[in-house]
Amino acid sequence: MSLPADTGSGSSPARLVCLSHVFTDGMPAFPGDPSPQLTPLATVEREGYTAYRMHSGLHVGTHVDAPIHMVPGGKYIDDFPPEAFTGPGRLLDVRGRSVIDEDTLAGAVLEPGDILLLLTGHSRLFGGEAYYRDHPLVTERFARALSDRRIKALGMDLPSPDRYPFEVHHLLLGRDILLFENLTNLEALLPVSAFRVHAFPPRLHAEAAPVNVVAAIG
Amino acid sequence: MSLPADTGSGSSPARLVCLSHVFTDGMPAFPGDPSPQLTPLATVEREGYTAYRMHSGLHVGTHVDAPIHMVPGGKYIDDFPPEAFTGPGRLLDVRGRSVIDEDTLAGAVLEPGDILLLLTGHSRLFGGEAYYRDHPLVTERFARALSDRRIKALGMDLPSPDRYPFEVHHLLLGRDILLFENLTNLEALLPVSAFRVHAFPPRLHAEAAPVNVVAAIG
Numbered sequence: 001m002s003l004p005a006d007t008g009s010g011s012s013p014a015r016l017v018c019l020s021h022v023f024t025d026g027m028p029a030f031p032g033d034p035s036p037q038l039t040p041l042a043t044v045e046r047e048g049y050t051a052y053r054m055h056s057g058l059h060v061g062t063h064v065d066a067p068i069h070m071v072p073g074g075k076y077i078d079d080f081p082p083e084a085f086t087g088p089g090r091l092l093d094v095r096g097r098s099v100i101d102e103d104t105l106a107g108a109v110l111e112p113g114d115i116l117l118l119l120t121g122h123s124r125l126f127g128g129e130a131y132y133r134d135h136p137l138v139t140e141r142f143a144r145a146l147s148d149r150r151i152k153a154l155g156m157d158l159p160s161p162d163r164y165p166f167e168v169h170h171l172l173l174g175r176d177i178l179l180f181e182n183l184t185n186l187e188a189l190l191p192v193s194a195f196r197v198h199a200f201p202p203r204l205h206a207e208a209a210p211v212n213v214v215a216a217i218g
Numbered sequence: 219m220s221l222p223a224d225t226g227s228g229s230s231p232a233r234l235v236c237l238s239h240v241f242t243d244g245m246p247a248f249p250g251d252p253s254p255q256l257t258p259l260a261t262v263e264r265e266g267y268t269a270y271r272m273h274s275g276l277h278v279g280t281h282v283d284a285p286i287h288m289v290p291g292g293k294y295i296d297d298f299p300p301e302a303f304t305g306p307g308r309l310l311d312v313r314g315r316s317v318i319d320e321d322t323l324a325g326a327v328l329e330p331g332d333i334l335l336l337l338t339g340h341s342r343l344f345g346g347e348a349y350y351r352d353h354p355l356v357t358e359r360f361a362r363a364l365s366d367r368r369i370k371a372l373g374m375d376l377p378s379p380d381r382y383p384f385e386v387h388h389l390l391l392g393r394d395i396l397l398f399e400n401l402t403n404l405e406a407l408l409p410v411s412a413f414r415v416h417a418f419p420p421r422l423h424a425e426a427a428p429v430n431v432v433a434a435i436g
Contacts, residue, residue: 016299016300016301016304017300018299018300018421019423020420020421021424022296022421023296023421023423024423025423033240033269034271037425038422038423044287044288044290044292049288049384050286050287050425051276051425051426052275052422053255053275053276054272054273054275054276054422054424055272055273056271057259057269057270057272058269058270058271058272058418059421061421068262069262069267069269070266070267070268071262072262073365074262078240078241081234082234082235082430082432083234086416126366149341158375163431166267180401198304198418199418200416200430201420202238202241202280202416202419202420202427202430203236203238203240203241203279203280203430204240204256204272204428205241205242205243206269206272207267207268207270208270209420210418210422211420212418212421214300
């Protein structure tokens, strides 16, 4: 497509990289969750306008988890100001590891307020059942190190950083550190030295929301 | 809440202004559309985790319309690259007008690629039935002027720029100019000289999507 040039005022435009899966009807959901429905009730060819209806849980495709997902009395998505959903991005390349422990942070530059993205390579399995069955896991020690460094959010190309009883979820969400799950295309950031993450979800009064996570470079 | 400082690399942080309504269970929808449902299937107090299910049309609350909503063969939300959803913002103060015609653009600075936001003041009625019943309307001439100036998107604190047969929708969406509807808090931009708009919707394969529209200042 040919978009108009971005020549106007405001900060200079950045190169943007999309880190989000497309949300489609019937895409695989987390085991136990119902399959999402995105159904055309009307189409422009038949009725003169297109109108889809969405019927879905909120942990499908690329999404963000808020504290109330796991933490009693925790915040909902709509409780957060926009500043919670954008920040300096950091990429951690942990491809080839099935367990992501604290040692992977050795030498990593990580400042308070950063949004850390974990590249495991697992997103290549997205769309099949194997994606949810067997995936790399984040340790509690790793999560505690992120919490100590006061990062703003953790994103990953995984359906979850952990399994039942979800100690990593509890630890991070308990400190209002948001979780971005089911990212993709993180390999595109490997050659990039500095970027920001924009990941503003629709303001659902809920424990999670589908979201378009974007990296802005330069 | 106390967020960690944003001290890291990347572009310097901007002041952010949220222009989006909260999406709540049962909030009023466009006349004829079913009322949206955002229902807790599990709560952290009872089941140990919170999980809402969403059942809704996609023109509820703050949302974006893609061409396929009205244009045969038009693009879906997920067909657009992230660049389509961010750009230099312009505010047009049209409070007090019931008809927004081409003359309101006299003297307005508007460049190709800009995202134009219409402040009508109508968002004060959001949440009640009157919001949808009687609202300011945009003329076809106004829409054609925006198309001629090759703006990227038009946002407004209205449920729609027009009524059946939706000629403004057809005209703008026919040129891939996106429509952001049901914005709020645009008054906060009145004293601002330059800002960018970020409005990345979840990548639904659909004709519209709920979205968090944010202005980044400075």
